[in-house]
Amino acid sequence: MxxxxxxxxxxxxxEVLSDISITINDHEIYGIIGQSGAGKSTLxxxxxxLVSYDSGEIRVGGELVDIKDKKKLSLLxxxxxxxxxxxxxxxxxxxxxxxxxxxKFWGIDTKSPEAIKKIKNLIELVGLSDKMHxxxxxxxxxxxxxxxxxxxxxLDPEILLCDEATSALDPxxxxxxLSLLxxxxxxxxxxxxxxxxxxxxxxxxxxxxxFLKDGRVLAEGKPEELFxxxxxxxxxxxxxxxxxxxxxxxxxxxxxTDESSDEPVITKMARDLNIDYSICWGKLEDFRSNVFGSxxxxxxxxxxxxxCRYLDDKKVLWEVL
Amino acid sequence: xxxTIINAAGQTFYMxxxxxxxxxxxxxxxxxxxxxTANDGLRPNKVVYxxxxxxxxxxxxxxxxxxxxxxxxxxxxxxxxSIGTTAAIVPLTVSAIPxxxxxxxxxxxxxxxxxxxxxxSFGASxxxxxxxxxxxxxxxxxxxGVVLLIISLIGYSAMAGTVGGGGLxxxxxxxxxxxYNTEYLVICSLILIVFVQLxxxxxxxLYKRLS
Numbered sequence: 382m383x384x385x386x387x388x389x390x391x392x393x394x395x396e397v398l399s400d401i402s403i404t405i406n407d408h409e410i411y412g413i414i415g416q417s418g419a420g421k422s423t424l425x426x427x428x429x430x431l432v433s434y435d436s437g438e439i440r441v442g443g444e445l446v447d448i449k450d451k452k453k454l455s456l457l458x459x460x461x462x463x464x465x466x467x468x469x470x471x472x473x474x475x476x477x478x479x480x481x482x483x484x485k486f487w488g489i490d491t492k493s494p495e496a497i498k499k500i501k502n503l504i505e506l507v508g509l510s511d512k513m514h515x516x517x518x519x520x521x522x523x524x525x526x527x528x529x530x531x532x533x534x535x536l537d538p539e540i541l542l543c544d545e546a547t548s549a550l551d552p553x554x555x556x557x558x559l560s561l562l563x564x565x566x567x568x569x570x571x572x573x574x575x576x577x578x579x580x581x582x583x584x585x586x587x588x589x590x591x592f593l594k595d596g597r598v599l600a601e602g603k604p605e606e607l608f609x610x611x612x613x614x615x616x617x618x619x620x621x622x623x624x625x626x627x628x629x630x631x632x633x634x635x636x637x638t639d640e641s642s643d644e645p646v647i648t649k650m651a652r653d654l655n656i657d658y659s660i661c662w663g664k665l666e667d668f669r670s671n672v673f674g675s676x677x678x679x680x681x682x683x684x685x686x687x688x689c690r691y692l693d694d695k696k697v698l699w700e701v702l
Numbered sequence: 703x704x705x706t707i708i709n710a711a712g713q714t715f716y717m718x719x720x721x722x723x724x725x726x727x728x729x730x731x732x733x734x735x736x737x738x739t740a741n742d743g744l745r746p747n748k749v750v751y752x753x754x755x756x757x758x759x760x761x762x763x764x765x766x767x768x769x770x771x772x773x774x775x776x777x778x779x780x781x782x783x784s785i786g787t788t789a790a791i792v793p794l795t796v797s798a799i800p801x802x803x804x805x806x807x808x809x810x811x812x813x814x815x816x817x818x819x820x821x822x823s824f825g826a827s828x829x830x831x832x833x834x835x836x837x838x839x840x841x842x843x844x845x846x847g848v849v850l851l852i853i854s855l856i857g858y859s860a861m862a863g864t865v866g867g868g869g870l871x872x873x874x875x876x877x878x879x880x881x882y883n884t885e886y887l888v889i890c891s892l893i894l895i896v897f898v899q900l901x902x903x904x905x906x907x908l909y910k911r912l913s
Contacts, residue, residue: 429823431819431822431823454825455825455826455827456825458822458823458824458825459824459825461823462823462824463820463823463824465816465819465820467816468816469814469816469817469819469820470817470820471817471835471838471839472814472817472839472913473838473839473841473842473912473913474838482821482824482834483824483825483826485830485834486821486824486825486826486827486830486834487825529820532820536824542823
């Protein structure tokens with residue numbers, strides 16, 4: 382478990398993180414999303430001690446992350462692998478040696494049969510067995526990130542920190558990397574923390590997510606909760622506009638989550654209540670292969686009460702705009 | 703004539719070889735300290751950086767011919783005498799140390815910050831980061847720096863020759879210029895040109911192979 386308790390950090394009198402409290406459970410994929418400058422990368426670096434924090438506490442598996450206690454910190458860092466937006470591989474080492482590098486930092490004999498087997502297995506896991514002795518410059522972006530993932534796993538970490546790991550990649554490569562991360566999470570039970578500004582990433586793999594703005598957590602929860610019925614700031618972040626809604630009548634926004642998105646509520650309601658309304662705006666999105674969405678309908682003033690009662694009855698979330 | 707020239711070429715090689723070797727070894731130390739203490743280094747320390755940087759600049763700003771003269775007592779102390787090919791290695795090395803220190807510092811600091819951060823994230827110590835990341839990644843750039851150093855040392859060794867160090871530059875001046883023996887001047891110059899070309903070619907080849 383990773384606990385952040387009232388974490389604060391200032392940089393040149395500018396508050397980068399103000400009072401952040403988050404708890405991340407073992408074996409989950411947790412997302413931290415926000416615009417650049419929101420403090421999310423700094424927050425991630427505080428967790429593995431690359432950056433110090435001014436007050437509050439960060440505990441990883443109960444142990445305090447303290448940048449001053451170098452010995453203890455490096456032991457904690459060993460338990461946390463990290464991957465980066467720009468991959469950060471050593472240019473002059475081939476794939477195999479890049480993956481082996483963290484072992485060398487820890488004085489592990491990389492020539493031993495177990496070490497060789499482990500390194501080869503990891504390279505196989507990320508699907509690069511045929512590139513074992515290629516240099517980073519001979520690899521594509523996606524392949525480089527795969528090497529970085531193998532390298533991050535070579536010390537058997539419990540946690541994998543991903544800093545904008547897919548931001549430099551194509552959409553299709555991003556999906557591949559995300560499914561690889563998901564596989565690692567499922568098969569190896571590694572907790573994954575993903576920092577990103579890409580909605581797609583959170584939607585595809587995160588079980589829970591925090592929305593960060595100006596160093597504050599403005600919303601936390603399941604991605605579907607956060608994005609289907611977003612608060613104002615999240616809406617701004619998503620740059621989502623409900624378009625031009627009619628000015629007469631009443632506009633009602635309906636939110637479809639788990640249970641309600643399968644049922645044909647919209648057409649059923651029209652038939653059951655025997656009224657007409659127009660659909661003005663809508664969206665449907667995939668969240669880890671579940672579909673969620675929202676819809677705006679325009680109804681006559683006199684039908685409003687009826688419809689609201691009907692929606693409550695069907696347990697559909699709604700909101701008058 | 704040829705014997706004199708071959709002999710002189712040997713002296714030039716001798717002076718350049720030893721001063722390069724010594725200055726690379728000694729200059730490495732301030733280069734690492736500068737890299738460590740720079741504001742983007744592993745152990746930023748403004749005071750240490752500025753002082754060391756100042757010393758390096760002072761030594762670099764001396765014209766070689768003046769440095770050669772003012773360190774004569776030091777040369778005598780180290781080499782036992784102030785004149786001769788071996789003695790010439792001392793001022794050549796002294797002038798080369800700050801030069802190569804600066805070049806190595808620049809090469810090391812060009813290392814991708816992200817790669818260093820990655821090493822830190824795996825719990826590497828500063829010592830490991832210096833050797834396994836900084837130096838490992840900078841070797842081709844540092845090699846380029848050594849090629850530059852050798853080439854400027856060949857030039858300086860011609861000056862060192864004039865104070866009794868011998869070498870091709872000395873022969874070119876004494877036999878060629880002062881005795882109006884243009885042949886010497888031309889041949890010595892040609893040999894130096896070939897030297898420099900060969901070293902540059904070798905350097906480029908190694909750079910390609912290493913990077």
